[in-house]
Amino acid sequence: MNRLKQYLDTFSFRKYFYVFVGAVAVLCVFTPSFQITEEIKNQFSIQLPQLPLSPGELFVIKSNKGFLTAYSEGKKTSPLNFQKHLFAVSLYQDTALTLHGQFDLKKGHIFSHPKDYYFIKNLKVKYKNKKNKGNKLRLPSSVWKKVNKKEKMALEKIKIKNVFNKEYKFDAKFQWQHPLNSYIVSRFGTSRTLPNGRSYFHSGMDFRAPVGTNIVAAAPGLVVFNEHMTVSGNSIVLYHGHQIFTRYMHLSEFKVANGDIVNQGDVIGLSGQTGRVEGPHLHYELIWNGLSISPEQGLKVLSQL
Numbered sequence: 001m002n003r004l005k006q007y008l009d010t011f012s013f014r015k016y017f018y019v020f021v022g023a024v025a026v027l028c029v030f031t032p033s034f035q036i037t038e039e040i041k042n043q044f045s046i047q048l049p050q051l052p053l054s055p056g057e058l059f060v061i062k063s064n065k066g067f068l069t070a071y072s073e074g075k076k077t078s079p080l081n082f083q084k085h086l087f088a089v090s091l092y093q094d095t096a097l098t099l100h101g102q103f104d105l106k107k108g109h110i111f112s113h114p115k116d117y118y119f120i121k122n123l124k125v126k127y128k129n130k131k132n133k134g135n136k137l138r139l140p141s142s143v144w145k146k147v148n149k150k151e152k153m154a155l156e157k158i159k160i161k162n163v164f165n166k167e168y169k170f171d172a173k174f175q176w177q178h179p180l181n182s183y184i185v186s187r188f189g190t191s192r193t194l195p196n197g198r199s200y201f202h203s204g205m206d207f208r209a210p211v212g213t214n215i216v217a218a219a220p221g222l223v224v225f226n227e228h229m230t231v232s233g234n235s236i237v238l239y240h241g242h243q244i245f246t247r248y249m250h251l252s253e254f255k256v257a258n259g260d261i262v263n264q265g266d267v268i269g270l271s272g273q274t275g276r277v278e279g280p281h282l283h284y285e286l287i288w289n290g291l292s293i294s295p296e297q298g299l300k301v302l303s304q305l
């Protein structure tokens, strides 16, 4: 030990050390540093959807070169391929979104360098009418009594959030249809008021459906949830890949189990009037990354991919 200490203390060791530090410093100064010039920036362009966006809108962001990641409001976009990403606006967003992204210069096919180039875009969102102007739900008092349970609902909210946040291994080509060919009794985004005065926006679309009507999978998917919930009644959630889910509520019967893989058009359950309902119907939802999106608008976007 002492000999080692002696050696380290010698003048010659210190000399080599200073030479080494000096060499590193000289290298740092003379290595050409990489700079993102205006010319490089101009080679990257990003194509956004038409603005303003609507609350609950699903959209595709395209780039002429590749980009690695983009995110907004704490959510990451879903890459469809290197140049195309999927993103959505929350139903409750009514001002603007700031989209942050990162181009990949390595795969941008210009040259190779580890540094990436960032972009920031402001996306205007259409102003939405205040939610407390909604129609009052005419819930039978027996139904309201059964579903007006705050603590239970709070727990279920966490449970379903976890379903949407989990990662699944499933990817199929998107082919879409409505889960039922029937009259639409209530569209996405309409505002509603509960008997206790609480208001919200309708997170899906309602189809007229007498109890026992066949409900089919809107697209090929993986069954990730089928349980009874206080508000949504007997509900099924399917995963379709790229953080896209569909949800079917108020069912009377389940025809699938968790982990089943279904094809588009397969019967997954029978419609009913379970949960918080005025009467029998099917409530159908399209969800991206936990955000409810307009099934009608979203399906148009997804079918064009």
Ligand SMILES: [Zn+2]
Binding pocket: 186, 202, 204, 205, 206, 282, 283, 284
């Ligand atoms: Zn509904």
